[in-house]
Amino acid sequence: MQEIAPGIARIATSFVNAYFVGEPGGNWAVVDTGLPGFGDKVIAAAEKRFGPRSRPVGVFLTHGHFDHAGNARFLADHWGVPIYAHRLELPYLTGRSDYPVPDPTVGGAIAMLSRVLPYGGRDLGNRMRLLSPDEGTTTGGTLPGLDGWRWTFTPGHSPGHVSFFRPSDRALIAGDAVVTLNMDSYLGLLVTHQQEIAQGGAPFVSDWEHYRQSVLELAELAPAVLACGHGTPMTHDEVAIDLERFARTFTPPPRGRYVAEPAHTDERGVDWLPPKPSDPFPYLVGLFGVGLALAFALLPGKRRD
Ligand SMILES: [Zn+2]
Ligand SMILES: [Zn+2]
Numbered sequence: 001m002q003e004i005a006p007g008i009a010r011i012a013t014s015f016v017n018a019y020f021v022g023e024p025g026g027n028w029a030v031v032d033t034g035l036p037g038f039g040d041k042v043i044a045a046a047e048k049r050f051g052p053r054s055r056p057v058g059v060f061l062t063h064g065h066f067d068h069a070g071n072a073r074f075l076a077d078h079w080g081v082p083i084y085a086h087r088l089e090l091p092y093l094t095g096r097s098d099y100p101v102p103d104p105t106v107g108g109a110i111a112m113l114s115r116v117l118p119y120g121g122r123d124l125g126n127r128m129r130l131l132s133p134d135e136g137t138t139t140g141g142t143l144p145g146l147d148g149w150r151w152t153f154t155p156g157h158s159p160g161h162v163s164f165f166r167p168s169d170r171a172l173i174a175g176d177a178v179v180t181l182n183m184d185s186y187l188g189l190l191v192t193h194q195q196e197i198a199q200g201g202a203p204f205v206s207d208w209e210h211y212r213q214s215v216l217e218l219a220e221l222a223p224a225v226l227a228c229g230h231g232t233p234m235t236h237d238e239v240a241i242d243l244e245r246f247a248r249t250f251t252p253p254p255r256g257r258y259v260a261e262p263a264h265t266d267e268r269g270v271d272w273l274p275p276k277p278s279d280p281f282p283y284l285v286g287l288f289g290v291g292l293a294l295a296f297a298l299l300p301g302k303r304r305d
């Protein structure tokens with residue numbers, strides 16, 4: 001557990017971050033829940049920070065991908081608290097729809113890995129609650145039970161993605177709207193984990209224009225603390241400048257399933273997906289396998305006397 005700003009602690013679950021917000025002795029919440037299987041670690045960290053009998057006001061999800069919502073039900077059941085997410089994320093958290101199929105052709109390390117990562121919806125049942133927008137807007141609101149924090153609608157990475165912002169010190173928890181780890185680089189993702197602002201989970205982005213808009217809107221918040229779903233949180237003096245530069249120069253990848261046309265989604269989930277692009281990778285793996293099998297078959301075996 002790492003304190004990154006007053007009242008914000010990071011819990012690393014492998015390459016995914018969960019966060020506690022709120023001070024010991026006051027109201028607190030869990031923001032994203034980490035990789036499946038790390039629920040006990042999150043509970044142990046919570047007991048250490050807030051005391052063994054303390055419980056949060058709720059679990060707040062930036063979005064419902066497996067690496068963020070993986071322990072949501074486990075934690076919410078343990079404490080008997082609600083789970084909050086955006087209206088457009090609900091179909092994937094109530095078992096109604098799977099997410100748009102990830103796009104391995106978009107390029108990069110996490111795109112290659114996405115071939116084996118889950119993208120199914122999950123059913124968090126009667127624990128689910130909606131994040132309500134403030135009157136007169138649809139794009140942001142306060143967090144129930146948590147003073148000083150707001151949610152802001154940042155779709156693109158997922159249809160109902162939100163980010164959480166505390167205006168008093170401009171702390172931003174951005175989920176996968178942006179990340180502080182280059183997940184497209186094999187070296188960055190698997191070896192160095194170097195801290196840098198980068199696009200979040202490209203193969204899962206199903207609407208690149210919404211994604212680009214969301215990055216620009218986050219940059220306008222001029223955060224002083226940037227805590228994301230992946231990577232070490234940033235707290236240096238020039239975070240806002242770095243994010244502004246990233247947003248200003250950001251362009252969607254040159255190719256990919258959802259680049260020319262986004263997935264069509266609504267409050268019922270996925271409605272239509274662009275056609276699957278040609279992807280030679282599985283054939284190459286298949287060819288390699290056949291070649292290997294042939295080589296073994298044709299190798300001269302040991303003859304029995
Ligand atoms: Zn994600
Ligand atoms: Zn993620």
